[in-house]
Amino acid sequence: MAEAHPVGFQWVVEAKKRGAQVIHVDPRFTRTSALADLHVPIRAGSDIVFLGALINHVVSNDLDFREYVVAYTNAAAIIDERYQDTEDLDGLFSGFDPETGHYDPASWQYAPRPGTGDRPAGEEEDEVDAMSRGEHARHSHEMAVSDTHGSGGPPVDHKPDRDETLQHPNCVFQILKRHYARYTPEMVEEVCGISPEQFRKVADALVANSGRERTASFCYAVGWTQHSTGAQMIRTASILQLLLGNIGRPGGGILALRGHASIQGASDVPTLFNLLPGYLPMPHADLHHDLDSFLSGQEGKAGFWGNVRSYAVSLLKSWWGDAATAENDFCWDYLPRLTGDHSTYTTVKLMIDGGCKGYFLVGQNPAVGSANGKMQRLGLANLDWLVVRDMQMIESATFWKDGPEIETGELETDKIGTEVFFLPAASHVEKAGSFTQTQRMLQWRDKAVAPPGDAMSDLEFYYQLGKRIREKLAGSTDEMDRPLLELTWDYPLDEDGEIDAAAVLREMNGVGPDGAALSSYTQLKPDGSTRCGVWIYCGVYADEVNQARRRKPHWEQDQTAAEWGWAWPANRRILYNRASAAPDGTPWSERKKLVWWDAEAGRWTGHDVPDFIADRAPDYVPPEGAKGPDAIAGDDPFIMQTDGKGWLFVPTGLADGPLPTHFEPAESPFHNPLYSQQSNPVSTWVSEESNPLNPNYSEVFPYVYTTYRLTEHHTAGAMSRTLPYLTELQPEPFCEVSPRLAAERGLTHGDWVTIVTARTAIEARVLVTERLRSLRVGDRWVEQVGLPYHWGPNGLVPGDSPNDLVGVTMDPNVYIQDKVGTCDIRPGRRPRGPALVAYVDAYRRRAGLGTQHGPGRSNGEEA
Amino acid sequence: MTFSPESLFGRLEDVQSDAGYDEHPPRMGFFTDTSICIGCKACEVACKEWNMVPDDGFMLTGMSYDNTQGLGASTWRHVAFIEKPVDVPVPEGSGPTASTGTDLGMPTVGVPQVGDQEAPSGEGGIRWLMSSDVCKHCTHAGCLDNCPTGALFRTEFGTVVVQPDVCNGCGYCVPSCPYGVIDVRHEDGDGRAWKCTMCYDRLKVGETPMCAKACPTESIQFGELTELRERAQARVEELHEQGVEVARLYGADPGDGVGGDGAFFLLLDEPEVYGLPPDPVVTTRDLGSIWKHVGAAAVGLVALGVASFVGGRR
Secondary structure, three states: OOOOOOOOOHHHHHHHHOOOOOEEEOOEOOHHHHHOOEEEOOOOOOHHHHHHHHHHHHHHOOOOOHHHHHHHEHHHEEEOOOOOOOOOOOOOOOOEEOOOOEEOHHHHOEOOOOOOOOOOOOOOOOHHHHOOHHHHHHHHHHOOHHHHHOOOOOOOOOOOOEOOOOOOOOEHHHHHHHHOOOOOHHHHHHHHOOOHHHHHHHHHHHHHOOOOOOOOOEEEOHHHHOOOOHHHHHHHHHHHHHHOOOOOOOOOOEEEOOOOOOHHHHHHOOOOOOEEHHHEEOOEOOOOOOHHHHHOOOOOOOOHHHHHHHHHHHHHHHHHHHHOOHHHHHHHHHOOOEOOOOOHHHHHHHHHOOOOOEEEEEOOOHHHHOOOHHHHHHHHHOOOEEEEEEOOOOHHHHHHHHOHHHHHOOOOHHHOOOEEEEEEEOOOOOOOEEEEOOOOEEEEEOOOOOOOOOOEOHHHHHHHHHHHHHHHHOOOOOHHHHHHHOOOOOOOEOOOOOEOHHHHHHHHHOEOOOOOEOOOHHHOOOOOOOEOOOHHHOOOOHHHOOHHHOEOOHHHOOOOOOOEOEEOOOOOOOOOHHHHEOOOOOEOOOOOOOEEEEOOOOEEEEOOOOOOOOOOOOOOOOOOOOOHHHHOOOOOOOOOOOOOOEOOOOOOOOOOOOOOOOOEOOOOOOOOOOOOOOEOOOOEEOOOOOOOOOOOOOOOOOEEEEEEOOOOOOOOOOOOOOOHHHHOOOOOOEEEEOHHHHHHHOOOOOOEEEEEOOOOEEEEEEEEOOOEOOEEEOOEEEOEEEEEOOOOOOOOOOOOOHHHHOOOEEOOOOOOEOOEEEEEEEEOOOOOOHHHHHHHHHHHHHOOOOOOOOOOEEOOOOO | OOOOHHHOOOOOOOHHHHHOOOOOOOOEEEEEEHHHOOOOOHHHHHHHHHHOOOOOOOOOOOOOOOOOOOOEOOEOEEEEEEEEEOOOOOOOOOOHHHOOOOOOOOOOOOOOOHHHHHOOOOOOOEEEEEEEEEOOOEOOOHHHHHOOOOOEEEOOOOOEEEOOOOOOOOOOHHHHOOOOOOEEOOOOOOOOEEOOOOOHHHHHOOOOOHHHHHOOOOOEEEEEHHHHHHHHHHHHHHHHHOOOOOOEEEOOOOOOOOOOEOEEEEEOOOHHHHOOOOOOOOOOOOHHHHHHHHHHHHHHHHHHHHHHHHHOOO
């Protein structure tokens, strides 16, 4: 955190001054570790074992916050009797189809309740029957459906039967115990390289700081997300935090430290292929043909997600205004539809195959920042046209003349037909707008200066682009042009004649039938009378005031500081804060009180905006058959889940299982000691000639590598490698290795080294340092090569891009790439020109690689 | 202005009055608490941006994450990084910062030996000391005392500033500094001397120096020197209570060889580990005594000369 979020880290320093204990778990000793009380070196990619062992420790020794767990999680829920665990099937859950490589989650559902009309999952009559179950699962997988639950849980059909004594053999709590029974401190030492003494220190600290009087929080970043089991790693932490009662409580929670200042915003108002604003799913051509089919399966479900029709219709009205009416389904048909997996890596493969003609790269530099740089550049080389908008001449714009493949001869400049347009972008001080960060908080920035020359903001660019396209299409009678021509596209302009960003924020906030700004998403209606661009942002412009622009200093406010910026939803700063009070509505403790029930006033009150229905009494029991928010009980803090509980066990919504399970990274020097199933059976790999994978347990690629960041540089480097003041702080590309690895391979501190994978070889200087520890894993040492990834051929100090080494294997839930793999490292500089290709080919031959080699199933083709 | 012995060495209560100011604001300074430095180098960048200091070249030094190397004409804030393997197991719960200080044979910054790695992971561990170094704005400033042009002067805030439009690049100040701070700009310049001004232009309008303003953890603290010294003493005591016995102040003692620093530090090890002189003494300390000896030698020579003439005439 100190490396990548130094300004945010001041609060960790502040907390430490007030007595908080800081534990840092990371393969390398970073600037965070330097200030932590304890640093725990871990083998990259093995976190599920570490966290799973903590879960095992907690549940085996009854160290969980029992009242919280019973009341607020689905620990008591009883699962379908057909469910089989990875303990039963040696690394697989029930429902795996080896032909498609997907899971059918029917056997993971809550058991049908006796005496009700519940039928076992898979036997209900609904639209899904019209298409085979496998097909539906495949579409869900392609659409990365789990992404769509970013603001709430996927729907289950009914609230489950519960055993509040947690003894029923098929209740979640018992299943959890069995699932993690073999995740012991000894297993942690064997898999992660963490000693039992260190494990004990962490476990004791966590347990001692959880419960009524104390809370503990987890902060994580791409060290968890960028793995083929990334979503499940984060899940393991959330199970642990739920067991310890740390969710929805002050000083608790799980904080995702983002890789970019507004990445949270980039999924809220999405730049993702499978989402509409507010985590509404993008419709799929095969599954949805009208608004009703689009909403079926979601609306009416318990919880606030049940009102999805209001959110969807308000979005459509926002986009198509008066043209959207009840008669034409509110122009739902104008929405583009998915026909498959359009995620980024799959699309790059499509470019290579000639199926994708054009590309907009806006503030993104995949030639350096995405996995497998060569694959990225091959994709770019096969486009008809490419538009790059950036503040610097990035590698993704110049690949055609000075990319690594030009040097090796794999690409030739005059054979590349891509027409590249480079358009200068405004910097963040040259435009107004908001950033949305970890805490879901929107912070507005004013425009300080006008952008120079032709530079313009992305907002202005797309506004102008839309204007010109509409002008060209004006008067057209072609049906296909109606979605563009009927868009609401009139915005006020600012003093520089550019589109007024605040007006766009107001549009996201939404307006009522009278045109006045709305103040809460509960005001949204399904009948077309409200407009709202992003339902979770409704309230950011309440009372016609830009709430995101508020800047009351924290020393003038209480600990919640609600008047700085605005957090979604409804300025609730801690999500699910109903859980900070006991089932009867009183705080768990005086010390940790946040939100509680005021019986006299008949309302929830406290230091934060209650994340609950304001006047719903703690003892309220919803009637049978209640729908939407009416189905939320007085003790259901997780209001976006259909059953109102935090999910230890996830019956539906994740592609690779209801419980996190350790699988080795796609490239690993080790056999999975827990199961025969080596790597994630559902993870996808892009089947592409430029994307071979290293074979597992290979002596040719015996070391683990992982990529990471430095404070001094920013992401793919365009904004830091081009500035002298930043470049001089970390001027040349380097890798980091332990003294033991240096001795083993004859590497000298400060000299050049070459790092090789099946994809390519790069060179860098080497820092030999004890900050990379050799880890004892099983009966051998494992060495890790640390690769800061910020460099590329452009900028003040050129260098090879470490991401060129990385192969594309992806988490099946969100298609994020893995940043851990295997490699070799040798002293000396790498060969140049065509000799580089020969060098890498020699490695591939020694490793026994044929043409294509991958784990699990490949994307769209059989491995 | 009176030239008294205290002007050159020893305790000096009011450095601005000694420099000739009748009225002046309180003496301002820096307290850099390195125990909360996260090595982010915001101070280096903010300083350069405000003062338009040129970059210092792009060279990987291999000195941990320190590619700046040291203070100089084009670096006025320098963050040092020192990696130290911990030989003894760290006391329970107190973390890397609580380990004992360096055993001063010679400080080592070389490549750790392979033998260290045989311990199972988690044992011993490593410390990473980080510290933002700066001009000390000494009470008795050798650079100031030796500047022949008057380019270097004492401001009303008690800080030491070099005026670039007066400096002639003679370089006398360079060897005069016991810390090796000030230097002349060879590349990218005409040989004039440059160093930290404690953002004199910002102080004049009641603003905070850029490094202190940019520091996210408030490792760099700016304020009245007397108040900072009290704050620092309390911080050291707090750390000692937490078991961090190694914490100590550096440059806070008005009785030391430079009369105390206007910019002082809280360190977590011996000064040598950070590249700081353990007992800095202003180079002009002995000036009075030197002149006395010169005077005595001159008198002696004259006497000898007179005696040789008076003595033998034949």
